[in-house]
Amino acid sequence: xxxxxxxxxxxxxxxxxxxxxxxxxxxxxxxxxxxxxxxxxxxxxxxxxxxxxxxxxxxxxxxxxxxxxxxxxxxxxxxxxxxxxxxxxxxxxxxxxxxxxxxxxxxxxxxxxxxxxxxxxxxxxxxxxxxxxxxxxxxxxxxxxxxxxxxxxxxxxxxxxxxxxxxxxxxxxxxxxxxxxxxxxxxxxxxxxxxxxxxxxxxxxxxxxxxxxxxxxxxxxxxxxxxxxxxxxxxxxxxxxxxxxxxxxxxxxxxxxxxxxxxxxxxxxxxxxxxxxxxxxxxxxxxxxxxxxxxxxxxxxxxxxxxxxxxxxxxxxxxxxxxxxxxxxxxxxxxxxxxxxxxxxxxxxxxxxxxxxxxxxxxx
Amino acid sequence: xxxxxxxxxxxxxxxxxxxxxxxxxxxxxxxxxxxxxxxxxxxxxxxxxxxxxxxxxxxxxxxxxxxxxxxxxxxxxxxxxxxxxxxxxxxxxxxxxxxxxxxxxxxxxxxxxxxxxxxxxxxxxxxxxxxxxxxxxxxxxxxxxxxxxxxxxxxxxxxxxxxxxxxxxxxxxxxxxxxxxxxxxxxxxxxxxxxxxxxxxxxxxxxxxxxxxxxxxx
Amino acid sequence: xxxxxxxxxxxxxxxxxxxxxxxxxxxxxxxxxxxxxxxxxxxxxxxxxxxxxxxxxxxxxxxxxxxxxxxxxxxxxxxxxxxxxxxxxxxxxxxxxxxxxxxxxxxxxxxxxxxxxxxxxxxxxxxxxxxxxxxxxxxxxxxxxxxxxxxxxxxxxxxxxxxxxxxxxxxxxxxxxxxxxxxxxxxxxxxxxxxxxxxxxxxxxxxxxxxxxxxxxxxxxxxxxxxxxxxxxxxxxxxxxxxxxxxxxxxxxxxxxxxxxxxxxxxxxxxxxxxxxxxxxxxxxxxxxxxxxxxxxxxxxx
Numbered sequence: 001x002x003x004x005x006x007x008x009x010x011x012x013x014x015x016x017x018x019x020x021x022x023x024x025x026x027x028x029x030x031x032x033x034x035x036x037x038x039x040x041x042x043x044x045x046x047x048x049x050x051x052x053x054x055x056x057x058x059x060x061x062x063x064x065x066x067x068x069x070x071x072x073x074x075x076x077x078x079x080x081x082x083x084x085x086x087x088x089x090x091x092x093x094x095x096x097x098x099x100x101x102x103x104x105x106x107x108x109x110x111x112x113x114x115x116x117x118x119x120x121x122x123x124x125x126x127x128x129x130x131x132x133x134x135x136x137x138x139x140x141x142x143x144x145x146x147x148x149x150x151x152x153x154x155x156x157x158x159x160x161x162x163x164x165x166x167x168x169x170x171x172x173x174x175x176x177x178x179x180x181x182x183x184x185x186x187x188x189x190x191x192x193x194x195x196x197x198x199x200x201x202x203x204x205x206x207x208x209x210x211x212x213x214x215x216x217x218x219x220x221x222x223x224x225x226x227x228x229x230x231x232x233x234x235x236x237x238x239x240x241x242x243x244x245x246x247x248x249x250x251x252x253x254x255x256x257x258x259x260x261x262x263x264x265x266x267x268x269x270x271x272x273x274x275x276x277x278x279x280x281x282x283x284x285x286x287x288x289x290x291x292x293x294x295x296x297x298x299x300x301x302x303x304x305x306x307x308x309x310x311x312x313x314x315x316x317x318x319x320x321x322x323x324x325x326x327x328x329x330x331x332x333x334x335x336x337x338x339x340x341x342x343x344x345x346x347x348x349x350x351x352x353x354x355x356x357x358x359x360x361x362x363x364x
Numbered sequence: 365x366x367x368x369x370x371x372x373x374x375x376x377x378x379x380x381x382x383x384x385x386x387x388x389x390x391x392x393x394x395x396x397x398x399x400x401x402x403x404x405x406x407x408x409x410x411x412x413x414x415x416x417x418x419x420x421x422x423x424x425x426x427x428x429x430x431x432x433x434x435x436x437x438x439x440x441x442x443x444x445x446x447x448x449x450x451x452x453x454x455x456x457x458x459x460x461x462x463x464x465x466x467x468x469x470x471x472x473x474x475x476x477x478x479x480x481x482x483x484x485x486x487x488x489x490x491x492x493x494x495x496x497x498x499x500x501x502x503x504x505x506x507x508x509x510x511x512x513x514x515x516x517x518x519x520x521x522x523x524x525x526x527x528x529x530x531x532x533x534x535x536x537x538x539x540x541x542x543x544x545x546x547x548x549x550x551x552x553x554x555x556x557x558x559x560x561x562x563x564x565x566x567x568x569x570x571x572x573x574x575x576x577x578x579x580x581x582x
Numbered sequence: 583x584x585x586x587x588x589x590x591x592x593x594x595x596x597x598x599x600x601x602x603x604x605x606x607x608x609x610x611x612x613x614x615x616x617x618x619x620x621x622x623x624x625x626x627x628x629x630x631x632x633x634x635x636x637x638x639x640x641x642x643x644x645x646x647x648x649x650x651x652x653x654x655x656x657x658x659x660x661x662x663x664x665x666x667x668x669x670x671x672x673x674x675x676x677x678x679x680x681x682x683x684x685x686x687x688x689x690x691x692x693x694x695x696x697x698x699x700x701x702x703x704x705x706x707x708x709x710x711x712x713x714x715x716x717x718x719x720x721x722x723x724x725x726x727x728x729x730x731x732x733x734x735x736x737x738x739x740x741x742x743x744x745x746x747x748x749x750x751x752x753x754x755x756x757x758x759x760x761x762x763x764x765x766x767x768x769x770x771x772x773x774x775x776x777x778x779x780x781x782x783x784x785x786x787x788x789x790x791x792x793x794x795x796x797x798x799x800x801x802x803x804x805x806x807x808x809x810x811x812x813x814x815x816x817x818x819x820x821x822x823x824x825x826x827x828x829x830x831x832x833x834x835x836x837x838x839x840x841x842x843x844x845x846x847x848x849x850x851x852x853x854x855x856x857x858x859x860x861x862x863x864x865x866x867x868x869x870x871x872x873x874x875x876x877x878x879x880x881x882x883x884x
Contacts, residue, residue: 182495182582183409190409193495334578335502336509344509344572351516351569352465356458358523360451360651363635368685372674441671448669451635453686454659 054126055109064107068093069100071107072143079112079132084139091166092147097289099149099296106148141168153299156306158265159205160280161273164292167281174329177275181326185225186270187218197319203270204279206304206315213259216270220252227255230268282322283311365455366463373467377437381471384430388478391426392503392579395419396486409493412580420577423479423503424510428573430475431514438468439522465519472511480504483579496580503579510572517569585644586611586733586765587632592641594631602627602789605641609767609782614759616780616797617769618868623786625769626666629737632767633663646732659687662726666737668718672711676704676721680728687729695728702750716747723751727758734758736768740775752779777801777864785871792875797864799840804867805859807836812854820845824874833857837870 065072067085070092074081093100109127121129128146130139144166151163167173181193184203191199201207202215217223227235227247235244235258246254259267284291287310295310308315336344374381395416442450450460483500492498521529539555546553563570587609595601602624609615619625630636631643634651643650645657670679676699684690699706702720704713710721719739726734734755740748756779759766770776776783783800785792793800804824810833816823822839829835841859849856862870 179582182493183413185410190494331582333497333502334499334506334576334581336506336575340566340571340575341505341509343567344513347569347572348509348512348516351513351520355465355516355520355523356461358457358461359525359528360457360634360654361525361637363446363448363451363630365685368682372671372678372682375673375678441673445669445671448635448665449671452633452658452661452663452669454655454657455686456655 051126057126062109069102069104071104072110073107073127074110075112077112077132079110079130079134080136080139081110081112083136084143087136087140088143088147091144092149094289095164095166095284096149096292099292102150103148106150108143108146108148144168152296155299155303156296159303160276164280164295167277170278170281171329173274173278174326175331177271177278177326178329178331180271180275184270185222185229186216187222188216189270192271192323195323197316197323200319200323201304201315204275205269206302206307208302208304212267213256216267217259220250220255223252223255223259224248224250226268227258231258231262278326279318279322280307280310282325283307283318286311286313286318286321288312366467369463370467370470372441373438373464373471376441377434377468377471380430380433380437381474384426384433384475385478387426388475388507389482391419391422392479392482392486392500395579396490409496412493412496413578416578416580417576420579423507423577424573426475427507427510428514430472431511431516432518434468434472435515435518435522438464438519443522461523464523468515468519469512472515473508476504476508476511479507486579490580492580495582497582498580499578503577506572506575506577513569513572584611585609586613586646587615587767588642588644589628589632590642592628592631592638592643594627594636594638594641596627596636600624600627600789602631602638605789605791607784607791607794609765611765612763613782614766614768614780615782615784616776617767617784617786618771618773618776619769619786619792620771620872622788624789625771625786626737627789628786629735629767629769633658633661633735659689660732662729662731662734664719664722664726664734664736664739666741668710668722670710670718670721672709675707675709676713677706679710679721680706680725683725683729689730691728691730694730695724698724698727698754701754716743719743719747719751723754727754730762732762732764734764734766734768736766738770738772739768740772741770748775755779773865773868785868787872787875790875792871793839795840800867800871801864802861803840803842804862804864804870805838805841806862806866807838807856807860808858809834809836809849810855810857812836812849813852816852820848824870825877837862837874839867839871 062073062075065074065082065085067082068089070085070089072081072085092103096103111127111129112132113121113129115131115133128142130142134142145168147163147165149163149165151157157163181189184190186203188196188199188203192203205212207215213223217226224247227244232244235241240258240261243254243258247258280295284295287294291310291312294312295306297309298306301309304315307318311318396412397415451457453460480500480503483498483503487498487500490498521532524532539559543554543556562568564574565571585608587607589605589607592602592605594605600622605624605628607628617625617628627636631638632645632650634654634657637651646660648657650657674682680695680699684692684695702717702724704717704720704724710718713721723739726736736755740751743751752775755766758764768776768780777797781797782795783797784794795803803821808829812834819838821841823836824839825835825837827835846856846859
């Protein structure tokens with residue numbers, strides 16, 4: 001027993017030092033993390049304070065133009081702010097519905113400057129700096145694209161790619177989505193084009209559960225194409241180089257391994273942001289004035305349910321309506337329009353007439 | 365008269381026509397290479413469109429080349445003989461020009477038909493991914509119109525007197541010289557770009573060479 | 583219609599230097615009209631004006647009763663033309679050229695063309711560019727003759743050709759003229775050739791017409807006279823006095839045109855005696871004519 005105790009004591013003495021140093025390391029690291037966390041919070045507070053001071057500076061000495069719930073803080077200038085605001089407000093109101101009232105608490109800050117002067121102007125960290133010879137149409141587009149609606153929840157922003165804003169080129173967006181459906185190197189996108197609504201869900205990232213990589217890029221060729229076209233530079237260093245080469249040579253396990261190393265949420269979906277934008281617009285149009293409120297009402301609900309709720313219909317109905325709108329936005333075919341044919345024939349005939357007037361008097 | 369004109373025109377430009385016909389027939393088929401298998405791999409659509417688009421840039425080049433060389437071939441013998449033979453034939457000048465122009469235009473129909481034949485063959489033997497359509501007739505029409513415009517302009521220039529050709533060249537040279545001098549003198553003056561836009565713009569004489577030359581598209 | 587070609591008061595000036603001035607020519611129907619002149623005198627230019635290849639500044643050109651260049655296509659359908667330089671496409675064969683030409687002339691005589699091909703010993707499948715100079719000339723003559731036109735315009739058709747070829751061409755020409763009664767307008771600087779076949783002659787020098795007379799008149803009417811005792815100044819003469827030079831101390835040599843034997847009676851009237859009348863051939867007459875013409879122009883400009 002004494003021997004055993006002695007052995008234990010000996011063992012304890014032998015292990016005590018490394019164990020004690022390990023504990024010290026952990027404590028040190030923990031303290032470091034705590035310190036960083038406190039610094040982060042302090043920095044955030046300072047940044048908020050700076051923002052607040054900037055806003056106060058931006059607001060002081062400027063007029064506020066109010067149209068509906070829209071507020072625009074600007075300094076007196078030839079810039080046609082009111083005219084643009086009167087165009088912008090109905091657009092924002094129809095998109096956000098009753099939620100548009102929130103815009104009153106989030107005004108635009110516009111600083112107009114004389115484009116014809118070389119006098120240096122002070123830097124403004126809040127709002128938009130705009131030359132005061134900007135046209136009403138251009139200013140309207142600028143205001144629409146920068147609508148200061150408070151961002152919805154992070155889940156929506158992550159799925160949607162940013163805050164929801166009114167469209168500036170809705171028809172072109174739909175056409176681009178049509179092209180994506182036809183040409184995207186993705187089985188779900190193609191199946192969605194051919195009519196599979198379930199595949200449309202998958203392509204738009206609205207499926208519930210399942211492995212994203214297997215759902216979005218089920219074949220080896222698609223995975224290889226994704227790595228080579230979108231991530232060749234990203235993986236071309238360090239320990240990823242060899243798997244990258246193997247993937248390019250056709251080894252699917254290498255391609256899959258690389259794609260699974262991507263940070264969470266960075267695997268690109270088969271259809272881009274425009275597809276999701278157009279889907280949400282369709283849902284908003286179906287859902288009427290209260291659609292936006294329903295869309296952002298429950299941040300914890302899955303995006304599929306939120307979109308269906310916004311549209312006040314089933315998700316399949318929204319998908320079908322969206323797919324229909326996209327199919328109707330097929331780009332114009334490459335066949336020449338009649339006027340182009342007529343012009344070409346006219347020019348050929350004109351040159352022919354010039355030739356017919358070739359002079360007889362060529363000698364001498 | 366037209367028959368002998370056509371015969372002589374054929375004799376002068378048969379090599380050009382033959383080479384152009386082979387190229388015109390082969391271009392659509394080459395551009396659709398790899399599209400003949402039935403595997404509906406979703407990657408095919410993008411690859412196919414990319415291939416078709418890159419080969420498609422050769423159609424306007426071929427059309428312009430055919431128009432140029434056939435027009436030159438139409439006039440080379442007359443230029444060599446200083447037009448004496450043509451001017452001593454018993455028909456008005458304009459009628460002679462019309463016969464020459466028409467005979468060249470008839471010959472240019474051969475490569476145009478080859479484009480259509482090649483395009484029809486290429487698309488008939490290919491399996492297109494869903495969502496893609498083939499446009500053999502649109503492509504052939506585009507090619508015919510581009511060839512007609514190219515032939516028209518080069519025919520008119522070739523038929524002009526040396527004085528007229530000199531005036532045209534002098535005008536072009538003057539434009540370029542003005543542009544170069546403005547550039548050297550650091551003067552903000554750009555006349556070439558607006559002229560290019562006018563010439564290649566939607567209503568311009570060479571607008572037909574722009575646009576999408578796609579045998580297959582969405 | 584008495585004249586197949588009528589040129590009245592024609593002025594043509596292509597640039598600085600050379601010009602056709604006040605040119606008036608009348609080619610009678612059925613005549614073989616020789617157009618003689620040194621190089622650069624304006625023969626080819628005149629022919630091009632007649633064929634509507636050049637546009638005159640002023641004057642009037644009538645060919646086969648129609649105005650040139652207004653009625654050029656109508657006129658050219660009845661005119662066969664052989665230019666000085668070959669003007670046909672060298673990449674076509676002889677047969678192809680014949681077929682091409684035939685398509686434009688309703689009066690084309692295919693049998694005649696075939697006969698001339700045999701007569702001239704031409705290979706129909708040979709490229710025009712591969713033919714010799716003489717063969718090319720034969721092809722151009724063939725085309726002009728097979729057209730069966732009413733007027734042939736030949737610009738130095740035998741220049742640079744060997745005598746055999748020249749003989750063949752001239753023989754075909756004369757045969758054609760005798761069969762059809764067509765008029766021929768032939769320019770040349772080969773005096774002997776003109777002398778053999780033409781019945782009318784016009785002489786050009788430096789863009790002006792020196793004379794236009796029947797061949798006999800120029801040939802037989804040009805004489806060299808030995809005259810003694812003639813006064814220094816003369817009044818009007820019944821003949822054209824081209825030149826007058828001292829020959830010996832007592833006699834002079836006169837070169838005259840439009841001479842007739844009865845004009846010998848002129849000399850006693852002026853107190854001179856005609857010692858000798860020497861015939862001049864066409865070449866000598868042509869040279870004396872030009873000398874006299876240039877001399878009188880120099881005196882005029884002085």
